[in-house]
Amino acid sequence: MARKKIALIGSGQIGGTLAHLAGLKELGDIVLFDIAEGIPQGKALDIAESSPVDGFDAKLSGANGYEAIAGADVIIVTAGVPRKPGMSRDDLLSINLGVMEQVGAGIKQYAPNAFVICITNPLDAMVWALQKFSGLPANKVVGMAGVLDSARFRYFLAEALNVSVKDVHAMTLGGHGDDMVPLVRHSTVGGIPLPDLVKMGLLSQEKLDAIVERTRKGGGEIVALLKTGSAFYAPAASAIAMAESYLKDQKRILPVAAQLSGQYGLDGTYVGVPVVIGENGVERIFEIEFDEAEKAMFAKSVASVSGLIEACKQIKPSLA
Numbered sequence: 106m107a108r109k110k111i112a113l114i115g116s117g118q119i120g121g122t123l124a125h126l127a128g129l130k131e132l133g134d135i136v137l138f139d140i141a142e143g144i145p146q147g148k149a150l151d152i153a154e155s156s157p158v159d160g161f162d163a164k165l166s167g168a169n170g171y172e173a174i175a176g177a178d179v180i181i182v183t184a185g186v187p188r189k190p191g192m193s194r195d196d197l198l199s200i201n202l203g204v205m206e207q208v209g210a211g212i213k214q215y216a217p218n219a220f221v222i223c224i225t226n227p228l229d230a231m232v233w234a235l236q237k238f239s240g241l242p243a244n245k246v247v248g249m250a251g252v253l254d255s256a257r258f259r260y261f262l263a264e265a266l267n268v269s270v271k272d273v274h275a276m277t278l279g280g281h282g283d284d285m286v287p288l289v290r291h292s293t294v295g296g297i298p299l300p301d302l303v304k305m306g307l308l309s310q311e312k313l314d315a316i317v318e319r320t321r322k323g324g325g326e327i328v329a330l331l332k333t334g335s336a337f338y339a340p341a342a343s344a345i346a347m348a349e350s351y352l353k354d355q356k357r358i359l360p361v362a363a364q365l366s367g368q369y370g371l372d373g374t375y376v377g378v379p380v381v382i383g384e385n386g387v388e389r390i391f392e393i394e395f396d397e398a399e400k401a402m403f404a405k406s407v408a409s410v411s412g413l414i415e416a417c418k419q420i421k422p423s424l425a
């Protein structure tokens with residue numbers, strides 16, 4: 106059986122980490138693409154030189170031309186710019202929208218059958234625009250954010266309770282901004298819903314509230330620490346989990362930015378919801394029944410995303 110082909114558009118901090126993880130997991134052969142000359146080639150060679158040590162078989166190559174992504178099974182997009190301290194993700198919209206236009210054209214020409222995972226920020230608006238620019242079907246174009254935000258939520262809970270991260274299941278939906286929606290009622294530790302943990306006295310309400318707030322601002326916390334860019338290890342691991350579910354038809358239920366067609370009362374917009382990812386891309390969207398407070402939080406987050414999508418339409422009238 107021929108190996109799968111994974112193309113990484115953008116070979117910066119996340120792109121390089123994606124290539125390393127995809128190699129270690131033997132997901133397929135890997136092409137790193139970037140406009141910066143030498144970077145994708147250098148990272149490809151460096152990672153390939155680690156393969157004898159770690160014992161993985163994967164061909165790695167670097168390129169500056171879109172023809173290199175031809176026939177890719179999975180494409181992960183990180184091309185663009187990250188934020189620096191003092192900036193919001195939304196400040197990246199204008200510059201990264203231009204990048205999505207180029208990337209979308211490249212995918213349309215060379216890899217129209219790929220499953221595309223967008224990571225570039227501001228995530229929900231960028232994946233919305235990328236789907237339009239590429240013309241690929243909506244079930245094959247998704248955004249990575251919910252897996253990362255949920256992983257942060259899970260990690261903070263496991264740390265607070267001093268238990269294994271493996272036994273913490275938590276979900277964060279909505280847009281990838283500070284008004285994202287960590288779902289307390291639907292998150293569990295050892296199968297016990299978080300509100301019950303509070304009732305049992307294992308976690309204080311104040312601590313839980315602080316964890317929810319820290320999760321919402323998780324990206325900014327790393328930006329403030331790194332100063333030169335944003336998180337890349339956990340974002341790369343999150344996108345690899347999505348790619349693996351597609352390539353191996355695992356049918357995992359993951360929170361991803363997906364295009365809605367009536368679910369949650371929305372049509373055409375991209376926002377973080379639980380979906381099943383299998384060999385057909387987004388195979389199903391789960392519609393969670395929210396209580397009033399959750400409904401209000403989700404609506405607020407969706408309103409932020411809608412505002413950014415409107416801004417994209419203003420900048421690129423072809424998207425309207």
Ligand SMILES: NC(=O)C1=CN([C@@H]2O[C@H](COP(=O)(O)OP(=O)(O)OC[C@H]3O[C@@H](n4cnc5c(N)ncnc54)[C@H](O)[C@@H]3O)[C@@H](O)[C@H]2O)C=CC1
Nearest residue numbers: 115116117118119140184185186187224225226249250340
């Ligand atoms: N969705 C999410 O949860 C997360 C999103 N991000 C976003 O991911 C993006 C990438 O982050 P990093 O890898 O840390 O940034 P980075 O700056 O290390 O890498 C970005 C790469 O894109 C390349 N690039 C720029 N314009 C390009 C173009 N037109 N075509 C091809 N390549 C181009 C640059 O040369 C650079 O190598 C940022 O927008 C960041 O905000 C970061 C973390 C989490």
Ligand SMILES: O=C([O-])CC(=O)C(=O)O
Nearest residue numbers: 188194226324325335336
């Ligand atoms: O915060 C940022 O700019 C990068 C990002 O989206 C995250 O780490 O969640």
